Amino acid sequence: MSNKHRRSPIDLNDGVVELAHGAGGSAMTMLISEIFYPAFNNDLLLQQNDQAIFNVDTGKLAFATDSFVVSPLFFPGGNIGSLAVNGTINDIALGGATPLYLSASFILEEGFPLKKLVIIAKTMGACAHAAGVKIITGDTKVVERGKADGVFITTTGIGVIRNQTVLSANQIMPGDCVILSGEIGDHGVAILSKRENLNFETNIISDQAALHELIQLILEVGGDHIRVMRDPTRGGLASALNELAEKSDVGFVINENKIPINSSVAAACEFLGLDPLYVANEGKLIAVVAPSAAADVLTAMRSHPLGYQAEIIGVAIEDSRFFVQMITRIGGRRIIDHLSGELLPRIC
């Protein structure tokens, strides 16, 4: 009479995502318990309620979300899973918070190989573990073939804010220094090198990384002298600086000579007709710091593996037009404008 145990097994090697895996029944339970629970393994997730419940030691929290639609899903230096975990960890940490928990929601295309989903899930679990963060709740939806592109992942993070420093995009003052943590453009170029319609060879790998430790170090050393931090992802360094300029009613002058860039990235950008200032990064940050603390913060950043190439690339100035200006290598000045249109779709 019973068919409690009649559930079809799931073939993690040769199976593919089916519509039934999103239907709320036993196929979905199987998918979750065979792929996501082992990969994200932690006590809160394994309570298997529709919400995760936890206690935090302070009531001041940071909350951030990002959807990831990167194409291709696997690229030199990472995959959509590492990006989804590290990207949201970074957004939480950039608010001055210690990231604690993530949710992960998957939109899967019918026909997507389970083997690839397993790799993505394991990568997410490993990245979360490495960062001391737990993926404690989630969701899985499946759409018909041709209605999505393999896998889209949305991660949302919660962190607690224990330090007193208030970070905000609107408190930059003229004279503040802009510190960039390392070379720009690696992520964008690594993704483009794997796009089917492009054909170039490079040894560049994505810089995707969890920046929370570097951020904590910056806050410890800089304290209230840190005005704001940003990760220059979509739209690159240029977009991040323009956004900060407008929010703080200042301008910036940056020095092209000081902006770290790998020569292979520079060459690839030239080949592709891209300005590396607009190319996405996934493991870099800019910190805007009061001038009195800039040297100490720079030294501290350079002591960390994710900041060893840090440079003070420029300063904030009074400018009622909120321009970002760059002193070029040959000594001229040019305006670094907003990215006005599309540069690189689906870079993250």
Added chain:
Amino acid sequence: MSNKHRRSPIDLNDGVVELAHGAGGSAMTMLISEIFYPAFNNDLLLQQNDQAIFNVDTGKLAFATDSFVVSPLFFPGGNIGSLAVNGTINDIALGGATPLYLSASFILEEGFPLKKLVIIAKTMGACAHAAGVKIITGDTKVVERGKADGVFITTTGIGVIRNQTVLSANQIMPGDCVILSGEIGDHGVAILSKRENLNFETNIISDQAALHELIQLILEVGGDHIRVMRDPTRGGLASALNELAEKSDVGFVINENKIPINSSVAAACEFLGLDPLYVANEGKLIAVVAPSAAADVLTAMRSHPLGYQAEIIGVAIEDSRFFVQMITRIGGRRIIDHLSGELLPRIC
């Protein structure tokens, strides 16, 4: 020299989503500031940082996420936006928490009409406002035409738990009563009535609703006698009961005569060859309650507009096989099994 003000305006009437709207530059800023900020209008969102920061009055929190891929996007009784807000509010509230904040992340297909996006965003803002919840952070990605299906939305919620009652799927005991808040199947049938490949007429509208007030009422009246609550969404009442049975190592006996169902829904299900026990609901809940409190909880539920049709539909029993049995209208018994495959893709 400047082109700070050269941004092309956004045409909310006749414009469509373009890849540039996801590129991290000024087109994206425009989309967010013209559509999402006015629709979700609140102080935390308008700080425009990459994360929202807030204080809560207790450190016991509930956290839940859901992606919404419903097709069609607009249906009788709601749209993907109302579903995305109310669905996550419900997941938070079902954990015994007061929902406070949501994040909203959008994956948009190139070419999607902005006019529709405006309606969806306004609906989300209105639903959040009605529930006393704020949408405080978000993300927007755009994928190429044919790589998504209009709009996918992922919402994640945070709530605070102020009451002492511990709700969990694993604490049901034999003898506990199962209370269902109202008629089943409305949401699923409303969606199906608008599917292009089906052709039937019905006056059924989705039951989608925010259940947090009803849930709070149940907790106030039932206190520690409330074991667990669930919303029978994907997979319907049958899947929710099976899941609870397995997590608590009990069986259930439910009474078909007691299960509220609208006659039009019953007729549509018969026409479509669907068992309404497996059809999705988006504004119903089941509460499993100790027998001593069941009558009071039922009375309280019936006093609320979202619970006026509530019924005690069955009881938990000892059963080492964890079966859900139903006494049918004609007095027989049948096993209500897990949904094993796909029933209705993209119902939420």
